Amino acid sequence: MALVLAxxxxxxxxxxxPKFADKLKELLRLAGKAEGxxxxxxxxxxxxxxxxxxxNRTYRGIDRPTDVLSFAMLEKGEDEIAIIYGEEEEDEDEDVTSDSENTEDEEGFEExxxxxxxxxxxxxxQAEEYGHSVERELGFLFVHGFLHLVGYDHDNEEAEQQMFAKQEQILQQAGLTR
Structure with a gap:
Protein backbone atom coordinates (compact mmCIF):
# COMPACT_ATOMS: atom_id res chain seq x y z
CA MET A 1 0.00 0.00 0.00
CA ALA A 2 1.14 3.57 -0.61
CA LEU A 3 -0.01 7.10 -1.15
CA VAL A 4 -1.22 7.42 -4.72
CA LEU A 5 -1.81 10.55 -6.78
CA ALA A 6 -4.36 10.50 -9.60
CA PRO A 18 3.16 16.08 -17.13
CA LYS A 19 6.73 16.00 -15.73
CA PHE A 20 5.42 18.16 -12.87
CA ALA A 21 3.50 15.09 -11.69
CA ASP A 22 6.76 13.75 -10.23
CA LYS A 23 7.05 16.87 -8.05
CA LEU A 24 3.42 16.50 -6.98
CA LYS A 25 4.05 12.86 -6.03
CA GLU A 26 7.06 13.96 -4.00
CA LEU A 27 4.95 16.60 -2.24
CA LEU A 28 2.29 13.99 -1.48
CA ARG A 29 4.90 11.62 -0.06
CA LEU A 30 6.46 14.38 2.10
CA ALA A 31 3.08 15.64 3.32
CA GLY A 32 1.95 12.10 4.06
CA LYS A 33 5.15 11.40 5.98
CA ALA A 34 4.73 14.63 8.00
CA GLU A 35 1.21 13.50 8.94
CA GLY A 36 1.95 9.81 9.46
CA ASN A 56 -17.42 26.86 -5.12
CA ARG A 57 -20.99 28.05 -5.69
CA THR A 58 -22.47 24.55 -5.70
CA TYR A 59 -20.65 23.05 -2.74
CA ARG A 60 -19.78 26.02 -0.55
CA GLY A 61 -22.46 28.56 -1.47
CA ILE A 62 -19.77 31.11 -2.37
CA ASP A 63 -20.43 32.75 -5.75
CA ARG A 64 -16.87 33.48 -6.89
CA PRO A 65 -13.83 31.58 -8.08
CA THR A 66 -11.18 30.47 -5.59
CA ASP A 67 -7.70 29.00 -5.88
CA VAL A 68 -8.18 25.55 -4.32
CA LEU A 69 -11.01 23.35 -3.06
CA SER A 70 -10.70 20.15 -1.05
CA PHE A 71 -13.33 17.47 -0.70
CA ALA A 72 -12.35 15.00 2.03
CA MET A 73 -13.63 11.44 1.77
CA LEU A 74 -12.72 10.38 5.29
CA GLU A 75 -14.79 12.95 7.15
CA LYS A 76 -17.70 11.30 8.85
CA GLY A 77 -20.30 13.41 10.50
CA GLU A 78 -23.21 11.86 12.34
CA ASP A 79 -25.51 12.53 9.38
CA GLU A 80 -23.23 10.92 6.78
CA ILE A 81 -23.71 7.38 5.60
CA ALA A 82 -20.89 4.90 5.29
CA ILE A 83 -19.67 4.23 1.76
CA ILE A 84 -19.38 0.54 0.99
CA TYR A 85 -17.03 -0.55 -1.78
CA GLY A 86 -18.08 -3.75 -3.48
CA GLU A 87 -20.49 -6.23 -2.00
CA GLU A 88 -20.15 -6.96 1.68
CA GLU A 89 -22.09 -9.58 3.57
CA GLU A 90 -22.47 -9.62 7.32
CA ASP A 91 -22.72 -12.81 9.31
CA GLU A 92 -24.28 -12.23 12.71
CA ASP A 93 -21.91 -14.78 14.31
CA GLU A 94 -18.74 -13.15 12.94
CA ASP A 95 -17.06 -9.96 14.00
CA VAL A 96 -17.67 -7.20 11.50
CA THR A 97 -14.44 -5.63 10.24
CA SER A 98 -14.07 -1.93 9.60
CA ASP A 99 -14.21 -0.44 6.11
CA SER A 100 -10.44 0.12 6.14
CA GLU A 101 -9.78 -3.53 6.99
CA ASN A 102 -12.06 -4.69 4.19
CA THR A 103 -10.50 -2.45 1.55
CA GLU A 104 -6.95 -3.45 2.46
CA ASP A 105 -7.78 -6.95 1.25
CA GLU A 106 -8.76 -5.67 -2.18
CA GLU A 107 -5.64 -5.90 -4.29
CA GLY A 108 -4.56 -2.58 -5.79
CA PHE A 109 -7.23 -0.53 -4.04
CA GLU A 110 -6.23 2.56 -2.09
CA GLU A 111 -8.73 4.17 0.29
CA GLN A 126 -0.98 34.45 -7.46
CA ALA A 127 2.51 33.26 -8.44
CA GLU A 128 3.06 36.52 -10.30
CA GLU A 129 1.66 38.54 -7.39
CA TYR A 130 3.90 36.76 -4.84
CA GLY A 131 6.97 36.73 -7.10
CA HIS A 132 7.59 33.00 -7.36
CA SER A 133 7.10 30.24 -9.95
CA VAL A 134 3.76 28.81 -11.01
CA GLU A 135 5.09 25.39 -9.98
CA ARG A 136 5.72 26.64 -6.46
CA GLU A 137 2.20 28.08 -6.25
CA LEU A 138 0.65 24.87 -7.60
CA GLY A 139 2.71 22.91 -5.07
CA PHE A 140 1.62 25.24 -2.27
CA LEU A 141 -2.05 24.86 -3.22
CA PHE A 142 -1.70 21.08 -3.52
CA VAL A 143 -0.14 20.73 -0.06
CA HIS A 144 -2.72 23.17 1.33
CA GLY A 145 -5.50 21.04 -0.15
CA PHE A 146 -3.94 17.84 1.20
CA LEU A 147 -3.73 19.25 4.71
CA HIS A 148 -7.44 20.13 4.49
CA LEU A 149 -8.16 16.53 3.43
CA VAL A 150 -6.51 15.22 6.58
CA GLY A 151 -8.27 17.60 8.94
CA TYR A 152 -6.37 20.88 9.05
CA ASP A 153 -8.14 24.20 8.84
CA HIS A 154 -7.27 27.85 9.18
CA ASP A 155 -10.37 29.18 10.88
CA ASN A 156 -8.39 31.00 13.57
CA GLU A 157 -4.96 32.61 13.75
CA GLU A 158 -3.29 29.79 15.69
CA ALA A 159 -4.58 27.09 13.33
CA GLU A 160 -3.59 29.19 10.30
CA GLN A 161 -0.04 29.64 11.60
CA GLN A 162 0.30 25.92 12.27
CA MET A 163 -1.06 24.94 8.85
CA PHE A 164 1.01 27.47 6.90
CA ALA A 165 4.21 26.53 8.78
CA LYS A 166 3.64 22.87 7.92
CA GLN A 167 3.01 23.76 4.25
CA GLU A 168 6.19 25.82 4.09
CA GLN A 169 8.25 23.04 5.68
CA ILE A 170 7.01 20.50 3.11
CA LEU A 171 7.61 22.88 0.19
CA GLN A 172 11.16 23.59 1.43
CA GLN A 173 11.89 19.85 1.64
CA ALA A 174 10.74 19.49 -1.98
CA GLY A 175 12.89 22.41 -3.13
CA LEU A 176 9.94 24.65 -4.02
CA THR A 177 11.22 27.86 -2.46
CA ARG A 178 10.11 31.42 -3.02
Whole structure:
Protein backbone atom coordinates (compact mmCIF):
# COMPACT_ATOMS: atom_id res chain seq x y z
CA MET A 1 0.00 0.00 0.00
CA ALA A 2 1.14 3.57 -0.61
CA LEU A 3 -0.01 7.10 -1.15
CA VAL A 4 -1.22 7.42 -4.72
CA LEU A 5 -1.81 10.55 -6.78
CA ALA A 6 -4.36 10.50 -9.60
CA UNK A 7 -4.41 13.78 -11.53
CA UNK A 8 -6.14 15.37 -14.51
CA UNK A 9 -5.56 18.62 -16.34
CA UNK A 10 -9.04 19.78 -17.41
CA UNK A 11 -8.13 23.32 -18.42
CA UNK A 12 -6.33 24.76 -21.43
CA UNK A 13 -5.37 28.22 -20.14
CA UNK A 14 -1.91 27.12 -18.99
CA UNK A 15 -1.33 23.39 -19.56
CA UNK A 16 0.51 21.69 -16.71
CA UNK A 17 3.66 19.82 -17.74
CA PRO A 18 3.16 16.08 -17.13
CA LYS A 19 6.73 16.00 -15.73
CA PHE A 20 5.42 18.16 -12.87
CA ALA A 21 3.50 15.09 -11.69
CA ASP A 22 6.76 13.75 -10.23
CA LYS A 23 7.05 16.87 -8.05
CA LEU A 24 3.42 16.50 -6.98
CA LYS A 25 4.05 12.86 -6.03
CA GLU A 26 7.06 13.96 -4.00
CA LEU A 27 4.95 16.60 -2.24
CA LEU A 28 2.29 13.99 -1.48
CA ARG A 29 4.90 11.62 -0.06
CA LEU A 30 6.46 14.38 2.10
CA ALA A 31 3.08 15.64 3.32
CA GLY A 32 1.95 12.10 4.06
CA LYS A 33 5.15 11.40 5.98
CA ALA A 34 4.73 14.63 8.00
CA GLU A 35 1.21 13.50 8.94
CA GLY A 36 1.95 9.81 9.46
CA UNK A 37 -0.22 8.84 6.49
CA UNK A 38 1.21 6.01 4.42
CA UNK A 39 -1.78 4.85 2.38
CA UNK A 40 -4.55 6.42 0.36
CA UNK A 41 -5.40 8.03 -2.93
CA UNK A 42 -5.62 11.74 -3.62
CA UNK A 43 -7.42 12.84 -6.79
CA UNK A 44 -6.12 16.18 -8.10
CA UNK A 45 -7.80 18.09 -10.91
CA UNK A 46 -6.49 21.26 -12.53
CA UNK A 47 -9.32 23.45 -13.81
CA UNK A 48 -10.03 26.98 -15.04
CA UNK A 49 -11.68 29.79 -13.07
CA UNK A 50 -15.14 29.06 -14.51
CA UNK A 51 -15.09 25.45 -13.33
CA UNK A 52 -13.84 26.21 -9.82
CA UNK A 53 -16.35 29.07 -9.57
CA UNK A 54 -19.17 26.63 -10.29
CA UNK A 55 -17.84 24.12 -7.74
CA ASN A 56 -17.42 26.86 -5.12
CA ARG A 57 -20.99 28.05 -5.69
CA THR A 58 -22.47 24.55 -5.70
CA TYR A 59 -20.65 23.05 -2.74
CA ARG A 60 -19.78 26.02 -0.55
CA GLY A 61 -22.46 28.56 -1.47
CA ILE A 62 -19.77 31.11 -2.37
CA ASP A 63 -20.43 32.75 -5.75
CA ARG A 64 -16.87 33.48 -6.89
CA PRO A 65 -13.83 31.58 -8.08
CA THR A 66 -11.18 30.47 -5.59
CA ASP A 67 -7.70 29.00 -5.88
CA VAL A 68 -8.18 25.55 -4.32
CA LEU A 69 -11.01 23.35 -3.06
CA SER A 70 -10.70 20.15 -1.05
CA PHE A 71 -13.33 17.47 -0.70
CA ALA A 72 -12.35 15.00 2.03
CA MET A 73 -13.63 11.44 1.77
CA LEU A 74 -12.72 10.38 5.29
CA GLU A 75 -14.79 12.95 7.15
CA LYS A 76 -17.70 11.30 8.85
CA GLY A 77 -20.30 13.41 10.50
CA GLU A 78 -23.21 11.86 12.34
CA ASP A 79 -25.51 12.53 9.38
CA GLU A 80 -23.23 10.92 6.78
CA ILE A 81 -23.71 7.38 5.60
CA ALA A 82 -20.89 4.90 5.29
CA ILE A 83 -19.67 4.23 1.76
CA ILE A 84 -19.38 0.54 0.99
CA TYR A 85 -17.03 -0.55 -1.78
CA GLY A 86 -18.08 -3.75 -3.48
CA GLU A 87 -20.49 -6.23 -2.00
CA GLU A 88 -20.15 -6.96 1.68
CA GLU A 89 -22.09 -9.58 3.57
CA GLU A 90 -22.47 -9.62 7.32
CA ASP A 91 -22.72 -12.81 9.31
CA GLU A 92 -24.28 -12.23 12.71
CA ASP A 93 -21.91 -14.78 14.31
CA GLU A 94 -18.74 -13.15 12.94
CA ASP A 95 -17.06 -9.96 14.00
CA VAL A 96 -17.67 -7.20 11.50
CA THR A 97 -14.44 -5.63 10.24
CA SER A 98 -14.07 -1.93 9.60
CA ASP A 99 -14.21 -0.44 6.11
CA SER A 100 -10.44 0.12 6.14
CA GLU A 101 -9.78 -3.53 6.99
CA ASN A 102 -12.06 -4.69 4.19
CA THR A 103 -10.50 -2.45 1.55
CA GLU A 104 -6.95 -3.45 2.46
CA ASP A 105 -7.78 -6.95 1.25
CA GLU A 106 -8.76 -5.67 -2.18
CA GLU A 107 -5.64 -5.90 -4.29
CA GLY A 108 -4.56 -2.58 -5.79
CA PHE A 109 -7.23 -0.53 -4.04
CA GLU A 110 -6.23 2.56 -2.09
CA GLU A 111 -8.73 4.17 0.29
CA UNK A 112 -9.63 7.57 -1.21
CA UNK A 113 -8.51 10.47 0.99
CA UNK A 114 -10.38 12.94 -1.19
CA UNK A 115 -10.30 15.32 -4.12
CA UNK A 116 -8.34 18.53 -4.58
CA UNK A 117 -9.31 20.98 -7.32
CA UNK A 118 -6.93 23.80 -8.27
CA UNK A 119 -7.60 26.76 -10.57
CA UNK A 120 -4.48 27.03 -12.72
CA UNK A 121 -5.21 30.61 -13.93
CA UNK A 122 -5.67 31.72 -10.31
CA UNK A 123 -2.45 29.93 -9.30
CA UNK A 124 -0.56 31.66 -12.15
CA UNK A 125 -1.90 35.07 -11.11
CA GLN A 126 -0.98 34.45 -7.46
CA ALA A 127 2.51 33.26 -8.44
CA GLU A 128 3.06 36.52 -10.30
CA GLU A 129 1.66 38.54 -7.39
CA TYR A 130 3.90 36.76 -4.84
CA GLY A 131 6.97 36.73 -7.10
CA HIS A 132 7.59 33.00 -7.36
CA SER A 133 7.10 30.24 -9.95
CA VAL A 134 3.76 28.81 -11.01
CA GLU A 135 5.09 25.39 -9.98
CA ARG A 136 5.72 26.64 -6.46
CA GLU A 137 2.20 28.08 -6.25
CA LEU A 138 0.65 24.87 -7.60
CA GLY A 139 2.71 22.91 -5.07
CA PHE A 140 1.62 25.24 -2.27
CA LEU A 141 -2.05 24.86 -3.22
CA PHE A 142 -1.70 21.08 -3.52
CA VAL A 143 -0.14 20.73 -0.06
CA HIS A 144 -2.72 23.17 1.33
CA GLY A 145 -5.50 21.04 -0.15
CA PHE A 146 -3.94 17.84 1.20
CA LEU A 147 -3.73 19.25 4.71
CA HIS A 148 -7.44 20.13 4.49
CA LEU A 149 -8.16 16.53 3.43
CA VAL A 150 -6.51 15.22 6.58
CA GLY A 151 -8.27 17.60 8.94
CA TYR A 152 -6.37 20.88 9.05
CA ASP A 153 -8.14 24.20 8.84
CA HIS A 154 -7.27 27.85 9.18
CA ASP A 155 -10.37 29.18 10.88
CA ASN A 156 -8.39 31.00 13.57
CA GLU A 157 -4.96 32.61 13.75
CA GLU A 158 -3.29 29.79 15.69
CA ALA A 159 -4.58 27.09 13.33
CA GLU A 160 -3.59 29.19 10.30
CA GLN A 161 -0.04 29.64 11.60
CA GLN A 162 0.30 25.92 12.27
CA MET A 163 -1.06 24.94 8.85
CA PHE A 164 1.01 27.47 6.90
CA ALA A 165 4.21 26.53 8.78
CA LYS A 166 3.64 22.87 7.92
CA GLN A 167 3.01 23.76 4.25
CA GLU A 168 6.19 25.82 4.09
CA GLN A 169 8.25 23.04 5.68
CA ILE A 170 7.01 20.50 3.11
CA LEU A 171 7.61 22.88 0.19
CA GLN A 172 11.16 23.59 1.43
CA GLN A 173 11.89 19.85 1.64
CA ALA A 174 10.74 19.49 -1.98
CA GLY A 175 12.89 22.41 -3.13
CA LEU A 176 9.94 24.65 -4.02
CA THR A 177 11.22 27.86 -2.46
CA ARG A 178 10.11 31.42 -3.02
Missing amino acids: WNDEQDVLPVD IEDGEVALTFVDDESIHEL PLGDIVISVPRAAA
